[in-house]
Amino acid sequence: MKKTLLIGSKGCGNAIVEGALAFAGIPYDYEEVDYAADSPTRARLLSVNPLGQVPAMVLPDGAVVTESLAMLHYIDDLAPGAKLIPARGDPLRPVFYRWAAFLVAAIYPTFTYGDDTSKWVANEEGAKQLRESTNRHRENLWRQVEGEAKGPWFLGGAMSALDLYIAPMTYWRPGRKWFAANAPKLFAIAEKASATPGVADALKRNFG
Ligand SMILES: N[C@@H](CCC(=O)N[C@@H](CS)C(=O)NCC(=O)O)C(=O)O
Secondary structure: OOOEEEEEOOOOOHHHHHHHHHHHOOOEEEEEOOOOOOOOOHHHHHHHOOOOOOOEEEOOOOOEEEOHHHHHHHHHHHOHHHOOOOOOOOOHHHHHHHHHHHHHHHHHHHHHHHOOHHHOOOOHHHHHHHHHHHHHHHHHHHHHHHHHOOOOEOOEOOOOHHHHHHHHHOOOOOOHHHHHHHOHHHHHHHHHHHOOOOHHHHHHHHHO
């Protein structure tokens, strides 16, 4: 039987989806690409996701899913028993949606505009400022997330897909040391995720 294909780049947001698929026990194939403009695999990535971003997914029926949160919904539908998203009627469901949207719509784009600043700003000084301002903004956003984390998982007693975002994202700027010092609850969530079956392998494969 054809499996879901996950397209990713080592160390990127595919780590979130790999963790979810493995935790939910869904078999999948994986294809590594490099999203850089001069990469030989960029054309392949663009053929699936015209935005040129990973993760991207091709479902067994050929349908394309881009956007990590859409993938998590797909996985949750396939394996509701994994409880990656609080069920309908659960008071934690709107809380989940608020923070999942915050992670993908507020925090993730700071990398879109701060990673390769030459895409957005032509002069060197402006590019440097954009890198710094997005870095600063991201730290403030993470402080807000830290303030809302219940512990031991973000929503409280049970792991959710929010934790599958938080764990890989602690490896991205501002980095593990910053989280340990400034966002100890989020750092503890990442540590707990590192010891969770399936999620542990996804983190190890992506971040060593
Ligand atoms: N909203 C997307 C964001 C994906 C994203 O920004 N991925 C990064 C890698 S972690 C990427 O592909 N960056 C290259 C680019 O934006 O051109 C999601 O949640 O899946």
